Structure formats: C-alpha cells, structure tokens
Amino acid sequence: MNKILLILFISFINLNALNFTKKDLQILKDLDIEKSFVHEKHLQNLYNNLSNKSHLYYYKKNLIKSSIYISKIKEVLNQEGLPSSFLYLSMAESNFIIDAKSSSDALGLWQFMSETGKSYDLRNDEYVDERLDFIKSTHAASKYLKALHKKFDKWYLAILAYNCGEGRVIEAITRASIDKYIDRYPDEKNSSKIKEYRKIINDYRKTKKDFYKINNIYKNLEELNIHITAKDLLRIQKKLRRQYLPRESRIYLRKIVVLAMISNRNFLKKGYIFDRDINSTITTVKLKGGLHLRSISKALEMKYSSLSRMNLHIKQQVLPFDVKDYDVNIPYSKLAIYNKNKNKIKNESFATYIVKKGDTLSTIGYKYKVKYSLIKKFNDLKSNRLLLNQKLVIPVVSNKIKNVKVKTVYKVKKGDSLSTIAYRFRINMQKLKNDNKIRTNKIKIGDKIAIYK
Secondary structure, X not given: OHHHHHHHHHHHHHHHHHOOOHHHHHHHHHOOOOHHHHHOHHHHHHHHHHOOHHHHHHHHHHHHHOXXXXXXXXXXXXXXXXOHHHHHHHHHHHOOOOOOEOOOOOEOOOOEOHHHHHHOXXXXXXXXXXXXXXXXXXXXXXXXXXHHHHHHOOHHHHHHHHHHOHHHHHHHHHHHHHHHHHHHOHHHHHOHHHHHHHHHHHHHHHXXXXXXXXXXXXXXHHHHOOOOOHHHHHOOOOOOOOOOOOHHHHHHHXXXXXXXXHHHHHOOOOOOOOOOOOOOOEEEEEEEXXXXXXXXXXXXXXXXXXXXXXXXXXXXXXOOOOOOEEEEEEEHHHHHHHHHHHHHOOOOOEEEEEOOOOOOHHHHHHHHOOOHHHHHHHOOOOOOOOOOOOEXXXXXXXXXXXXXXXXXXXXXXXXOOHHXXXXXXXXOHHHHHHHOOOOOOOOOOOOEEEEOO
C-alpha cells in the first residue's frame, strides 16, 4: 500500500513540476497518445533538456527566421485536415530549414527521399526539385501521413512510420503485442501458437528475412485483443539489442510532443509567430513556363534574392519549359503589383551561343553553369551531337557571364515573317538576319530568333 502511495506521490510531483496544461494534454489527444504519457520519465527528461534558456533562444531565433513559411505550412496542414501538432514534425525533421539535406540525401522541410517524393507527385528533374517547395512538399507530406494513418489508425503510429518505415512499426506492434499478451496470460507462454509466433519473430530478428511472416502475425493480432500504447512501443527491453523501435524513432516521437508543449508555453502566448493571419505571408501564382525568376522579381518590384529564396525548388531559376504555366511562390503583399504587371513580364535572361569547333553540350553547359540536359531540352535536340555554327539558346542569368550578348528571344508564330518581326521590334531586317546567321528570308514556326536592339 505504501509503495502504491509513493508512486502516486512521485507522479503528482512530476506532473506539477512540469506544470502540464490542458493544451499539453490536447497535443497527446490529437496524436492519439494516452494521457498517462506525460508521466513518462524520458519525455520529462527531454522536456527539461530542451526547455532550458539556450535551447529556447535557439528555437525563438529559428522560428522568427522561418515565420513567413511557418504560417503557410500551418495553413496547408489545416487544409489537409492534420492535427496542428504536425507542424513540429517538420521542425523535428529539418528545423524549418527549407533546403535541409540529410546524409542519406533526404531533402527539404519534410526530408523526402527522391523516390518517395515522386510517388507523392513531387517533381524532380533538371528543371525543378519540388522537395524544396515548402508548399507542395507540405501537401505531399500530409498525403503520406494520412495514408499511414489509414493503415495504422493512430497518428502517433503514422509519425513513427514516417520516421523509421511501415515495416519497422509493424514489427514493433507485433512483438509488443505478443510480449504484452504473455505478461497478461503467463499460462499461454508455452502454447503452440505463441511458440510459433516467437520462433518467427526470433528468426526475423536474426536474419531480417521473410518479413511477410511478421506481417501475417500482425494481421492476426486482433484475436489476441491486446491494446498497444505509445509507452508500450517506446519501452526499453532489457538485454535486447534490437528494441521494438530504433532509438532515433523513440526520441523523434517524444521530441515532437515536447516541441509542441514548449511552443504552447513560450511562443503561442506571445502571438508573434503562430497567430499571424495565415493569408498575410506567401501566396502562389501561375506564370508562363520558361520565364526567369529575375524577370519576375523585376515585375514584382522586389529583390531577386528574396524571390529566389521562396522558390529554391526551381533549378537554374528558370521555370520549366515543358509546361504551359508553373506555380511560383510570391509574397502576399506583392499580389496587387503582380496583378498589375503580370502581362508585362518579359524574359531577358537568355543567351545565344554559336557552336564552335570542339564544343560539346557539356562544355557549353559548364561555361554557362547550366546542366547540359537543360540546353538539350530547350533547343529540342534529339541527340548530343552538335554542328559547327549551330545556334543554341541558353536559359541563364547571363549578366554574370562575360563577353556574352543577351537579348530578347522571340519564338516564331504562325503568320510571322522576318520583316514583320523586324518591324515589331523596330530593328533593321538585315541586322536581324546577320545576328541570327540567317542567309535566306525563310523561317518556320517554332524557330527562336534573337533580337539584338
């Protein structure tokens, strides 16, 4: 009796020491974690560790720096129907660093691997890597997490699967269920079915082969009628090298909970980060493929570096040429200026290059700091073979390159002739022919004509 009272007294002290609130318990409820999880020793230790002054200063600095992105991320999560605490999953993954990269080449706010990103419609090619688009990647991460939730029926299990994979979570639930069943019904320890299950689990732990057998047990677990909690899965098993879950994943789940609790106490009340109008930061507009971010920034009357930072996913700073239009992230405050100037955006960032002896697509790409595949696609080349004096149009920020003439590039349309093009741009027709190495007056639809005024 005295022992029970002592345990209750210690729990009461811990709860009051950390001063858990209804908002904290709501975080656990949102993630489908049992309320008693607040008493978990490792959770409390992590809270004490991460809530010291040095950590709080770091979080505050990081949150302020990323605040324009955070409000948009929060908006997307709300649109997708995810609990607001999932904001801190992104913080745990990348510290809200848009171009964060892991040692395993996971990229972006949500640390997508390339193939996983593609399976959730995040484009990744020579034009763009949408893992770095904080809006599209948040939509993709939300869809991935909702798919995991559908599979496991609990948000905290979706979080764990996001971190260590579905297979490891299935293994963890399977092992924990069998162990808990035996603890509850010791007499069943030597039953033929439990022995069979144990053997399959032990064989898998040793060889990591035949996972389908573990999966079959997992599907049959309902007959055991065992309820598994977060504390069950995070429990440390003595003398076992392979725990239910990897150490990293155990810390990962606790960290998300703790970060949310810390923000409740130190940032939400202040109202300077998370309570901003979610529509006051960044919005998305559609712009014609092939435009350069520098041209767009001029029309928006904003710094090119600021616009580029909002669109890190756009490689070479050139919108994809193979689509009619493409989404560009801009400050919401610039939307009125965009609507006023959107029809005036001109791309002045192409260079015309005449192939010389010894040139290859690779050497030309190296000179202009552009991938050779981008030059190849833009010029509709069927092979890597080049002809002497062949004209190439290079999509590039060319004011950084010396001795390169950069002018407007015009694509020939139906009804055009050299004389009408010359008249339109108020340029001498002979000069137009000379500049483009054209010997006759014949041109065809789709030809690209460089205009040197």
